[in-house]
Amino acid sequence: xxxxxxxxxxxxxxxxxxxxxxxxxxxxxxxxxxxxxxxxxxxxxxxxxxxxxxxxxxxxxxxxxxxxxxxxxxxxxxxxxxxxxxxxxxxxxxxxxxxxxxxxxxxxxxxxxxxxxxxxxxxxxxxxxxxxxxxxxxxxxxxxxxxxxxxxxxxxxxxxxxxxxxxxxxxxxxxxxxxxxxxxxxxxxxxxxxxxxxxxxxxxxxxxxxxxxxxxxxxxxxxxxxxxxxxxxxxxxxxxxxxxxxxxxxxxxxxxxxxxxxxxxxxxxxxxxxxxxxxx
Amino acid sequence: xxxxxxxxxxxxxxxxxxxxxxxxxxxxxxxxxxxxxxxxxxxxxxxxxxxxxxxxxxxxxxxxxxxxxxxxxxxxxxxxxxxxxxxxxxxxxxxxxxxxxxxxxxxxxxxxxxxxxxxxxxxxxxxxxxxxxxxxxxxxxxxxxxxxxxxxxxxxxxxxxxxxxxxxxxxxxxxxxxxxxxxxxxxxxxxxxxxxxxxxxxxxxxxxxxxxxxxxxxxxxxxxxxxxxxxxxxxxxxxxxxxxxxxxxxxxxxxxxxxxxxxxxxxxxxxxxxxxxxxxxxxxxxxxxxxxxxxxxxxxxxxxxxxxxxxxxxxxxxxxxxxxxxxxxxxxxxxxxxxxxxxxxxxxxxxxxxxxxxxxxxxxxxxxxxxxxxxxxxxxxxxxxxxxxxxxxxxxxxxxxxxxxxxxxxxxxxxxxxxxxxxxxxxxxxxxxxxxxxxxxxxxxxxxxxxxxxxxxxxxxxxxxxxxxxxxxxxxxxxxxxxxxxxxxxxxxxxxxxxxxxxxxxxxxxxxxxxxxxxxxxxxxxxxxxxxxxxxxxxxxxxxxxxxxxxxxxxxxxxxxxxxxxxxxxxxxxxxxxxxxxxxxxxxxxxxxxxxxxx
Numbered sequence: 001x002x003x004x005x006x007x008x009x010x011x012x013x014x015x016x017x018x019x020x021x022x023x024x025x026x027x028x029x030x031x032x033x034x035x036x037x038x039x040x041x042x043x044x045x046x047x048x049x050x051x052x053x054x055x056x057x058x059x060x061x062x063x064x065x066x067x068x069x070x071x072x073x074x075x076x077x078x079x080x081x082x083x084x085x086x087x088x089x090x091x092x093x094x095x096x097x098x099x100x101x102x103x104x105x106x107x108x109x110x111x112x113x114x115x116x117x118x119x120x121x122x123x124x125x126x127x128x129x130x131x132x133x134x135x136x137x138x139x140x141x142x143x144x145x146x147x148x149x150x151x152x153x154x155x156x157x158x159x160x161x162x163x164x165x166x167x168x169x170x171x172x173x174x175x176x177x178x179x180x181x182x183x184x185x186x187x188x189x190x191x192x193x194x195x196x197x198x199x200x201x202x203x204x205x206x207x208x209x210x211x212x213x214x215x216x217x218x219x220x221x222x223x224x225x226x227x228x229x230x231x232x233x234x235x236x237x238x239x240x241x242x243x244x245x246x247x248x249x250x251x252x253x254x255x256x257x258x259x260x261x262x263x264x265x266x267x268x269x270x271x272x273x274x275x276x277x278x279x280x
Numbered sequence: 281x282x283x284x285x286x287x288x289x290x291x292x293x294x295x296x297x298x299x300x301x302x303x304x305x306x307x308x309x310x311x312x313x314x315x316x317x318x319x320x321x322x323x324x325x326x327x328x329x330x331x332x333x334x335x336x337x338x339x340x341x342x343x344x345x346x347x348x349x350x351x352x353x354x355x356x357x358x359x360x361x362x363x364x365x366x367x368x369x370x371x372x373x374x375x376x377x378x379x380x381x382x383x384x385x386x387x388x389x390x391x392x393x394x395x396x397x398x399x400x401x402x403x404x405x406x407x408x409x410x411x412x413x414x415x416x417x418x419x420x421x422x423x424x425x426x427x428x429x430x431x432x433x434x435x436x437x438x439x440x441x442x443x444x445x446x447x448x449x450x451x452x453x454x455x456x457x458x459x460x461x462x463x464x465x466x467x468x469x470x471x472x473x474x475x476x477x478x479x480x481x482x483x484x485x486x487x488x489x490x491x492x493x494x495x496x497x498x499x500x501x502x503x504x505x506x507x508x509x510x511x512x513x514x515x516x517x518x519x520x521x522x523x524x525x526x527x528x529x530x531x532x533x534x535x536x537x538x539x540x541x542x543x544x545x546x547x548x549x550x551x552x553x554x555x556x557x558x559x560x561x562x563x564x565x566x567x568x569x570x571x572x573x574x575x576x577x578x579x580x581x582x583x584x585x586x587x588x589x590x591x592x593x594x595x596x597x598x599x600x601x602x603x604x605x606x607x608x609x610x611x612x613x614x615x616x617x618x619x620x621x622x623x624x625x626x627x628x629x630x631x632x633x634x635x636x637x638x639x640x641x642x643x644x645x646x647x648x649x650x651x652x653x654x655x656x657x658x659x660x661x662x663x664x665x666x667x668x669x670x671x672x673x674x675x676x677x678x679x680x681x682x683x684x685x686x687x688x689x690x691x692x693x694x695x696x697x698x699x700x701x702x703x704x705x706x707x708x709x710x711x712x713x714x715x716x717x718x719x720x721x722x723x724x725x726x727x728x729x730x731x732x733x734x735x736x737x738x739x740x741x742x743x744x745x746x747x748x749x750x751x752x753x754x755x756x757x758x759x760x761x762x763x764x765x766x767x768x769x770x771x772x773x774x775x776x777x778x779x780x781x782x783x784x785x786x787x788x789x790x791x792x793x794x795x796x797x798x799x800x801x802x803x804x805x806x807x808x809x810x811x812x813x814x815x816x817x818x819x820x821x822x823x824x825x826x827x828x829x830x831x832x833x834x835x836x837x838x839x840x841x842x843x844x845x846x847x848x849x850x851x852x853x854x855x856x857x858x859x860x861x862x863x864x865x866x867x868x869x870x871x872x873x874x875x876x877x878x879x
Binding site: 040041047115116117118132133134135136137138139141143148150152164165167168169191247248250251252253255257258260261264265268269270 | 586587588594697698699700707708709710727729730731732733734736738743744745747753754760762763764840841842843845847848853854857858860861864
């Protein structure tokens, strides 16, 4: 297998010669022995629309089928699924496992997904929505299908600064290690969950993600989660991601706020008509 | 010899309401030494003309012939300089100014009637709800704030009307007043035997003990500095230096000085900045920020390219420069080509102050000093039709407007039964298009990202992102309608053209419908300038298309998009609905009571 890895000075020279590069790209793409498409700079080209196909969004750990609110029959049932946690279980501290169980019991009201809140990392990756990667020359944008979530992965900062303020999606810095895109994300609010089973971390969470292309339409996604306030050791989830191959596929707009309003504000709704209502 | 020990202590009070505040108010008090006659006070703000109007309207000061940046307040002149405010006057060594009125109750009622909205007046209320109290042995006093963070004490002292005093906050009030007396020659005097101070002409200088620690430096805060006039600055400077006074800026004619008079700055106790000026001082011309980028360069600008060959629009852009440009051309500016720099600064200030109330000044990018460049001088956004006005509505749209349940005014007036009665913006759903692109009072960031075949346009305000393909693709079918429509982009030379249709029609920009077609053109005009042109076509609403433009400005150095989790933090929605239900209950209770009373 031939890899078109460039040494740094060579890459720098290339980025200066933009037009010349434009000519080089198609030549690289024609290399039949390389299963991974290449970006202008020789790194893997992961541009496109991707999606996970599994039940991790229900529960990262092994789970049997379980029923939901009965009035909707099987529409709200949690399907069974094999866990994506390497080694099986999430190494929670005792209190945290207890908290996760409480979260699970209250999930229909408490899950931030139900409230249309930003999903955080890594949850955004394996929700049942496609996401689009826009791989440029200074940073990589990921636009997720759920709740207008997106991330800017800074690729051009040698010494990443800490996040100026905590956020739901955190602050992400990326680098290429061989053909693997490694992203370090931190600066989270600690309010996001990892799935509909109430798995969670705190605002001291650090996530190291690895996106490793395994072919033109597949990659392996790994996320290592560290949070000394919630877990007894770092742990890792791993799953394949698949390119969406439909013609004209795209990440559609899913502004879910209005669908969460009854859950969030229903108790503040006027229930019976009163004769008045408008302020003068 | 007077003692300075008997000083006023700040008393607890509740703040009635957060005011709409902007602009740097830099106060320079030019007091003439005791021997001389009148006192001059020098103030500075980022919106000079607005500040002049405010002090004239509310504190009875009078504009000065030939000087747009200063105002005569009787015993003192206040001068306004241009610059961002880095905080209110409280907490610095210059705590507040005092103004005296013959009938304070009447004055306070007048100020209260103004309200805090826009460049209004913020009143400080005492715990019992009153705005005035009788100061034992003295007179009635009250406290207000100007829109730029200067605290003002209003008093009823018939002996000194108009500008009354400057009140310092000092680590050692006796020592501080002693310093001013020895340095600038104020006369020790006691105000009705209750409050000791110095007299500079009619103006009192008081000092109170700073509540905690060292006062913060006054420079850059709402009251930036005091100024004292001396007859011969060069000679005086020698004497001052001999007495150990340290000059932080040597006496010189400042750049932009409007007369030949020199000015120097000295370091006063308690981190107070003090200017020393010569007679004939006429202030400094405003620096409205650098317009360097707008100066036509001899070299034609070459738009940079991405490594894959397309024009490169990427970066962190800001709409702050365009904030304040009205969509439509104001009728009184029908023949104006562009505003002067000063008019533009004043307009943005009004837009900042007037567009929102109850928000602290800390929210506003344009007053925080983040905006280094001059505000846009563009008269209006709409360039076509040439009169700058939105074209007439179609018959159909007029009919729809007549039947519309919810105009914006309705949103404000209607007591909401539920979230659906509030706008999509208030609900944190969407600002729609082209609303999403419009400059806002804060969170004006626009991040453009590119990859081969795509451009992502991300606005900070309620974090909306559009992914625009630049190669042709099949449009969405009619069964899919989106708040931000279905965009299709293409490159025309150096310009990114984006055509968007497929709207759900629910954000209703100036009456637009789901049939709107929006055509946007993004063009880099210079290293830091991005022109944004937008053409709105909606034959069901308007009798002809209309086009607007404004510019974004590159701000890679200091700006980073911080996630605006609007919905996640929408406490406003909870509060609005809770308040509405509380009123419902009050009314129901009142109705029940009057019902039972009638029996």
